Amino acid sequence: MVHFKTLDDFNVKSKTVIVRVDFNSEVDPQTKQVTNAIRICAHARHTLKELVEKGAKTVIISHQGRKGDPEYTNLKQHTDILKQLIPCPVKYVDDLFGEKAQNEIKQLKDGEIIVLENVRGWSEETKKGTPEQQSKTALIQNLAPLADIFVNDAFSVAHRDNVSVVGFTPVLPSAAGRIMEREINQLKALEDPHRPCVYVLGGAKADDSLEISKYILNNSIADNLLLGGIIAQLFMTAKGLSLGKGTMDFLAKQDLLHLIPGIQELLLKHPDKIMIPVDVALNVNSKRTEIPVTNLPSESPIFDIGTKTVEKYVNILSMARSIVVSGPLGVYENTNFCYGTKTIFETIANSNVLSLAGGGNTIAAIDKYGLTDKIRYISTAGGALVEALMGKKLPGVIALETATDTKT
Ligand code: 3PG
Numbered sequence: 001m002v003h004f005k006t007l008d009d010f011n012v013k014s015k016t017v018i019v020r021v022d023f024n025s026e027v028d029p030q031t032k033q034v035t036n037a038i039r040i041c042a043h044a045r046h047t048l049k050e051l052v053e054k055g056a057k058t059v060i061i062s063h064q065g066r067k068g069d070p071e072y073t074n075l076k077q078h079t080d081i082l083k084q085l086i087p088c089p090v091k092y093v094d095d096l097f098g099e100k101a102q103n104e105i106k107q108l109k110d111g112e113i114i115v116l117e118n119v120r121g122w123s124e125e126t127k128k129g130t131p132e133q134q135s136k137t138a139l140i141q142n143l144a145p146l147a148d149i150f151v152n153d154a155f156s157v158a159h160r161d162n163v164s165v166v167g168f169t170p171v172l173p174s175a176a177g178r179i180m181e182r183e184i185n186q187l188k189a190l191e192d193p194h195r196p197c198v199y200v201l202g203g204a205k206a207d208d209s210l211e212i213s214k215y216i217l218n219n220s221i222a223d224n225l226l227l228g229g230i231i232a233q234l235f236m237t238a239k240g241l242s243l244g245k246g247t248m249d250f251l252a253k254q255d256l257l258h259l260i261p262g263i264q265e266l267l268l269k270h271p272d273k274i275m276i277p278v279d280v281a282l283n284v285n286s287k288r289t290e291i292p293v294t295n296l297p298s299e300s301p302i303f304d305i306g307t308k309t310v311e312k313y314v315n316i317l318s319m320a321r322s323i324v325v326s327g328p329l330g331v332y333e334n335t336n337f338c339y340g341t342k343t344i345f346e347t348i349a350n351s352n353v354l355s356l357a358g359g360g361n362t363i364a365a366i367d368k369y370g371l372t373d374k375i376r377y378i379s380t381a382g383g384a385l386v387e388a389l390m391g392k393k394l395p396g397v398i399a400l401e402t403a404t405d406t407k408t
Contacts, residue, residue, distance in 0.1 A: 004184075004400040005175040007047070007151070012056035014110050015148040019047065019177060020164050022154035022380070023062040023078045029070035037081050038363070039156065039380050044085035047153045047177035048113065052088045057108035059147065061096075061164045063120040063157070072120070079115040088113060096122055097142035105146045119164045126162055131399045134167030144171045148407065153177025155184065156381035158396030159388075166399035174403035179380060184397060186356055186377045187388050190221070194321035194354060197222050200313070200344060202229030203327025203361055206256050208386045210234075210263065212326070215391040217270045224320070226275045226313045228305045228329025228340055230256070235276045236293060238263035244297035275316065279306025281330065281337055288336045304330030305340035314347050322354040325362060326389070332365050341365055349374035358385040 021043040026036040034040075051058045064078065065071035079092035090113045095101040097116075104114050119125050124137050134140065140163065144150075150168035152158070157165055158180070168174060176184065190197075199222045201209040209231040216222040227235055233251060237243060238260045251257055267274060279292045281304035290306045291298065305313075317323060325348055332341035342365075348355050349371040357366055358379035366372055379385045384394060 004397070005173070005403070006181050007050060007175055007178065010149055010173070010175055012051055012054045012149065015056055016059065016105060016108065016146060017051055017056045017149045017151055018059045018061060018143060018147045018168060018172070019051065019151045020154045020157075020168075021047075021060055021062045021177075022156045023075060024064050024157070025078070027065065027071040027073060032073050034077055034081065040078055040081050041085060042179050042380050043153055043177070044082055046179055046182075047151065048082070048086055050178065051151075052086060052111050052113065055110040057105075057110060058113040059105055059108070059143070060113060060115040061119050062115070062154070063125070063162075063164075064118050065120070067120055067123075073118070074121075075115050075118050082113070082115065086113070090115065093117065097139050102142065102146060105143070119162075124163060126160070128161055129163070129166075130161070131166040131170050131402070134161070134163040135170040137163050137167060139163050140167040140171060144168055144407075147172055150174040150403075151177045152396055152400055153179045154396065155180045155379075156384050158394040159384040159392070161395040165396045169399040169403035171404065171408050173405055173407060174400055176400050180400075182377075183379055183381065183385075186379070189354065190322065190324060190356065193221065195223060196320050197322045197324075198224045198226060198317055198320040200226045200228070200317075200323065200325040200329070200348070201231055201327055202227065202329040202341070203359065204230050205327070205386070206231040206234055206254075207259060208390075209327065210259050210266075211390045212386065213274075214262070214266060215389070217266060217273060219391065222273065222324075224273055224275060224316050226316060226344075228277070228344075229327050230254070231327075232276055232305070232329075233302060234259055235263055235267070235274065238267060239276065241293055242297040243302065244299055246299055246301050250301065275313065277305045277309040278312060279308045280304065281306055281339070283331075283337065286336065288339075303334065303337040307339070310340055310343050313344055317344070317347050317351060320351065320353055323348050323351065323356070324389070325355070325357045326359045326386070328361050328365050332361075332368075342369055345369055345371055358382070
């Protein structure tokens with residue numbers, strides 16, 4: 001059941017619509033050039049295109065990076081990319097809510113777009129607050145009176161209670177944009193998934209993976225959990241396997257060993273649902289050497305799941321009717337150790353079931369193997385998706401659900 005309004009609920013013709021998008025993209029720290037425009041394309045091809053075609057006057061707000069970070073830039077080149085994607089007048093305004101921005105908004109014509117300055121250039125943006133509190137800040141007080149509707153299309157930043165994410169909803173009628181709507185609906189479908197539902201978790205963010213594992217297993221969302229990457233190493237350790245000094249030192253250095261008691265508890269509760277590798281690929285002088293886990297410990301680090309584990313996982317995936325994947329299963333960037341990730345991702349892509357993939361490295365790997373069009377749903381989100389998969393309600397989504405119906 002959807003509890004928020006969408007673009008279907010509004011006539012946007014000749015209306016001034018403030019759209020919070022997430023143009024936050026990979027940026028080369030040296031050249032400051034955007035190197036991956038996947039999010040800009042997603043917003044452009046769906047929500048922004050629709051608004052332009054319907055004759056809205058569109059005002060875009062976004063962040064790019066965090067102040068002080070190498071990825072922090074203005075939104076000039078994002079605007080240039082957008083211009084290539086949408087055949088309408090698109091203008092970059094190097095102001096957020098001052099006189100210049102306000103004048104540009106007032107002069108907007110139907111079907112035109114302006115992109116305001118990186119919202120994180122304004123120090124109040126990331127201060128925490130409820131929608132009511134955020135609605136009293138300068139950004140909202142200056143821009144909301146000039147607009148008719150607020151559209152939040154930025155699912156990937158919905159886990160933040162930033163001013164531009166939640167602050168317009170108490171004062172402007174608000175809708176989810178098409179990307180926001182699509183992401184939420186996909187996640188809703190996964191609350192009661194087609195069975196069997198299989199989760200594949202890997203990557204380096206083991207603490208996040210553990211939180212997701214707890215949520216999906218304790219709430220009977222997943223029927224099977226297949227593990228790779230660092231989280232698999234922790235589960236192997238929790239099961240009593242001795243991995244070797246190098247791996248243990250690495251896990252200790254990453255401050256991950258405190259997760260072991262929680263993992264042991266989970267293993268006791270769900271012994272049949274959690275699959276950990278039966279064999280691994282070690283990095284022995286940069287060469288792939290596979291051994292059964294019973295032959296561990298080893299001084300060489302674990303860089304991938306082994307062939308037998310891949311077979312076992314492929315078999316489980318072949319019976320799945322819905323699949324969620326987040327995180328590569330090994331060091332996929334190195335061709336000697338990409339076998340597990342590549343084979344498992346190809347299996348998911350070739351299966352004809354609901355599949356959802358998310359997370360920066362996951363999407364990069366899917367792209368690398370040319371599988372982007374085959375995975376049923378690829379989320380644009382990183383942190384927000386992880387929090388949603390942990391069962392957390394996202395402030396940006398709550399704000400849409402509780403938004404005002406009338407301009408105040
Ligand atoms: C993301 O890339 O996950 C979003 O754009 C949010 O960025 P943030 O972590 O800097 O808030």
